[in-house]
Amino acid sequence: AQTVTQSQPEMSVQEAETVTLSCTYDTSESDYYLFWYKQPPSRQMILVIRQEAYKQQNATENRFSVNFQKAAKSFSLKISDSQLGDAAMYFCAYRSVSSNTGKLIFGQGTTLQVKP
Amino acid sequence: EAGVAQSPRYKIIEKRQSVAFWCNPISGHATLYWYQQILGQGPKLLIQFQNNGVVDDSQLPKDRFSAERLKGVDSTLKIQPAKLEDSAVYLCASSLVGAGGTEAFFGQGTRLTVV
Numbered sequence: 001a002q003t004v005t006q007s008q009p010e011m012s013v014q015e016a017e018t019v020t021l022s023c024t025y026d027t028s029e030s031d032y033y034l035f036w037y038k039q040p041p042s043r044q045m046i047l048v049i050r051q052e053a054y055k056q057q058n059a060t061e062n063r064f065s066v067n068f069q070k071a072a073k074s075f076s077l078k079i080s081d082s083q084l085g086d087a088a089m090y091f092c093a094y095r096s097v098s099s100n101t102g103k104l105i106f107g108q109g110t111t112l113q114v115k116p
Numbered sequence: 117e118a119g120v121a122q123s124p125r126y127k128i129i130e131k132r133q134s135v136a137f138w139c140n141p142i143s144g145h146a147t148l149y150w151y152q153q154i155l156g157q158g159p160k161l162l163i164q165f166q167n168n169g170v171v172d173d174s175q176l177p178k179d180r181f182s183a184e185r186l187k188g189v190d191s192t193l194k195i196q197p198a199k200l201e202d203s204a205v206y207l208c209a210s211s212l213v214g215a216g217g218t219e220a221f222f223g224q225g226t227r228l229t230v231v
Contacts, residue, residue, distance in 0.1 A: 043225040102213070106158030108158050
């Protein structure tokens with residue numbers, strides 16, 4: 001069974017600085033998708049960025065980028081030029097390609113605090 | 117485009133009572149998910165529908181939880197009877213298809229407190 005681990009329960013960053021959130025996962029599959037979701041206090045999960053495992057190039061979305069290390073099964077999220085609106089809980093998630101379900105397997109989450 | 121709608125936003129019930137949550141997915145989305153998110157944890161899938169058929173309900177406690185998706189659109193999740201450990205946020209999500217890199221869109225969830 002696949003598992004996702006986020007070892008940082010809480011992180012803080014100064015506004016305009018850069019922060020990296022860590023995520024590791026365990027799987028025996030070679031093809032899969034990885035996601036980072038943001039959950040603000042409103043509770044609505046919002047997709048931040050996604051990565052296809054067979055693509056070596058790291059995904060980027062504006063101020064958000066990932067460092068995908070397939071061999072190490074590591075998928076970290078870098079937030080550049082942090083803004084107050086980035087404060088939220090961040091979840092790393094895994095989705096199998098071979099399975100016939102679209103189930104997302106989530107990590108425990110990292111709470112990000114942005115200091116003005 | 118309207119998002120995933122859920123109601124109610126909050127619900128407080130006593131243990132052994134029953135409760136139902138409602139979800140209206142984004143129009144045209146064939147796949148609908150119910151996730152349970154216990155405080156301090158990541159969401160866990162309870163059940164996945166493809167149109168009105170069940171794709172995955174392996175983690176649904178079927179002795180007390182039930183769900184249906186009539187006509188492949190709206191869905192209802194029911195708990196009967198509720199236990200203290202059912203206190204959680206129940207998130208509904210939908211996507212065009214239930215596979216690959218397809219984005220799942222989430223509602224704001226229902227926070228259930230069982231006392």
